[in-house]
Amino acid sequence: MTSSITPTAHLERVYKLLVAAYGEPRNEPDYDPLGGLVGTILSQHTSDINSERAYKQLIATFPTWEEVRDAPTDQVAEAIRSGGLANIKAPRIQDVLLTLTEQQRKQEGKKTLSAYLSDELGKRSTEEAWQYLRNLPGVGPKTAACVLMFNLNRPAMPVDTHVHRVSRRLGLIGAKVSADQAHLVYAKITPPEWVYPLHVNLITHGRQVCHAQRPACLDCTLYDECLYAGSITPQEMNTSN
Ligand code: SF4
Known part of the structure; x- marks a missing residue:
């Protein structure tokens, strides 16, 4: 790109x-790609209203992404129930968080998962960042482009x-x-x-x-x-x- x-x-x-x-x-980017990624996963196959409600409930229940990662999957599913397909989306979100954790561990980093993903995307070109996101489990081309465009104002359509x-x-x-x-x-x-x-x-x-x-x-x-x-x-x- x-x-x-x-x-x-x-x-x-x-x-x-x-x-x-x-x-x-x-665009009004919030420069929070991990929040955007989780929000985009929650928005799949449901309305904006339902997915926003699920997102708010998730971060009210688990204030950090590390807590979402470490929680029992059925509790994460319960928190996002209003967004639909909770039993599919909960493990998908945790898979992404675990993958980022594993990547950072290999680099011996100690950032929050949010800061880690922001930094990883920030050091890549838009196309490289798009490919990077696509390599996370369950993240397709549209979800990757949504995160880059909406959350980071990068030119990915x-x-x-x-x-x-x-x-x-x-x-x-x-x-x-x-x-x-x-x-x-x-x-x-x-x-x-x-x-x-x-x-x-x-x-x-x-x-x-x-x-x-x-x-x-x-x-x-x-x-x-x-x-x-x-x-x-x-x-x-x-x-x-
Ligand atoms: S003219 Fe083309 S773009 Fe316009 S409504 Fe018809 S198919 Fe769609």
């Missing part, structure tokens, strides 16, 4: 049209179902590029300062206009930029993916 990227004319027009339609949202669908229809990524592959494609084509607003606006557009079934093409601000609607040619697409 490079620090300076010139977007294609097509991506630039899409970006500006999305900003005109939905504004240019600003999380590709969820909305971002993936809208991106393919617009021709920003190739028709055969999977959501997992799209993370690396976006790293090559998006100026770093566009990553967060583009992510948020593509999701908004996917929810409000470019639905999975029956997209509202005739009301779409991106109609003239869309491969799916037949308004751009494959030659105008990004060709780097």
